[in-house]
Amino acid sequence: MIQNHIHAILLYILGQVGEIRAVERLIDLLESDDTSFIRLSAANALGQIGDVRAVRPLIAALGDENMRYFASIALRQIGTLEAIEALKTAGYSVDRYVSSPVRQLRKTG
Numbered sequence: 099m100i101q102n103h104i105h106a107i108l109l110y111i112l113g114q115v116g117e118i119r120a121v122e123r124l125i126d127l128l129e130s131d132d133t134s135f136i137r138l139s140a141a142n143a144l145g146q147i148g149d150v151r152a153v154r155p156l157i158a159a160l161g162d163e164n165m166r167y168f169a170s171i172a173l174r175q176i177g178t179l180e181a182i183e184a185l186k187t188a189g190y191s192v193d194r195y196v197s198s199p200v201r202q203l204r205k206t207g
Contacts, residue, residue, distance in 0.1 A: 106139040113143030121149045128155050128165075138168045145172025152176065157184040 109127070112120045120143070127140035141159060144152035145168075153176055159169035170190055173181040 102133055102135055105136055109136070109139040109143045113146030116147050118147060118149060121147060121151055125152060125155045128152075128159060134164050137165060141165060141168040141172045145175035148176050150176065150178055153178055153181050153184075156181070160184065160188050 109124070112124070124140045124144050124147075128137055128144065131137050131140070137159075141156060144156060153173065156169045156173050156176070157180075159165040160173075162169075166188075170185060170188070173185055
């Protein structure tokens with residue numbers, strides 16, 4: 099139990115510092131860790147880092163009731179058009195979460 103909390107804190111720190119080198123490992127944890135607490139922490143870190151490689155795994159996580167909330171936040175943080183479309187398809191209101199550049203692209207594109 100304590101080990102999971104320490105692991106989650108480390109994942110939080112990776113997200114806070116934007117450790118891009120951790121993205122692949124975070125995706126692995128998101129997709130396959132047995133502990134939902136670790137998967138939630140990985141989703142949070144991926145959103146904070148904002149790397150587009152995480153978009154599709156996070157979209158897949160929307161299908162998991164336990165992951166849906168944290169995956170949606172991470173997708174909003176990343177804010178690519180693919181992420182926003184997936185959120186809209188899943189029934190989320192996204193306008194207030196979308197960054198200005200993405201809103202501008204939606205208006206012009």
